[in-house]
Amino acid sequence: QVKLVESGGGSVQTGGSLRLSCHASGYDYSNYCMEWFRQIPGEEREGVASIDSDGRISYEDSVKGRFSISQDPNPNPPRPNSNPASYLQMVGLKPEDTAMYYCAIRPLWSACAVRPGEGPSADNQWGQGTQVNVSS
Numbered sequence: 001q002v003k004l005v006e007s008g009g010g011s012v013q014t015g016g017s018l019r020l021s022c023h024a025s026g027y028d029y030s031n032y033c034m035e036w037f038r039q040i041p042g043e044e045r046e047g048v049a050s051i052d053s054d055g056r057i058s059y060e061d062s063v064k065g066r067f068s069i070s071q072d073p074n075p076n077p078p079r080p081n082s083n084p085a086s087y088l089q090m091v092g093l094k095p096e097d098t099a100m101y102y103c104a105i106r107p108l109w110s111a112c113a114v115r116p117g118e119g120p121s122a123d124n125q126w127g128q129g130t131q132v133n134v135s136s
Helices: none
Strands: 003-007 010-013 018-025 033-039 046-052 057-059 067-071 085-090 099-106 130-135
Touching: 003 099, 018 033, 018 099, 018 130, 033 085, 046 067, 046 085, 057 067
Parallel strands: 010 130
Antiparallel strands: 003 018, 018 085, 033 046, 033 099, 046 057, 067 085, 099 130
């Protein structure tokens, strides 16, 4: 079973930066979609950024130009990467970015893209989350 571990959250002031990391292990599909979501208490989990095993990227509109998603290269091409890792570099943080940030991974059975207003895929496997707090 796949395991996801996030790290890198913390507390910063407005305008600050953080870099979140997500490391997966035990992944056994030939392709993947890795996504970052965030959630505040009482609200739905929303997609922030996504990247797939072919390097296609998408962002939620409010983070474009401030957040950047990336991933480690496949260490053993053309073999599938069983331990993918993604990173979310966040700059220009705002108080409204305060949330628990979650990493998710799933096979590419459907398109990998942030879809505002749509809930996460039922195929997602989740990490435990990392808290980001931005103070004004």
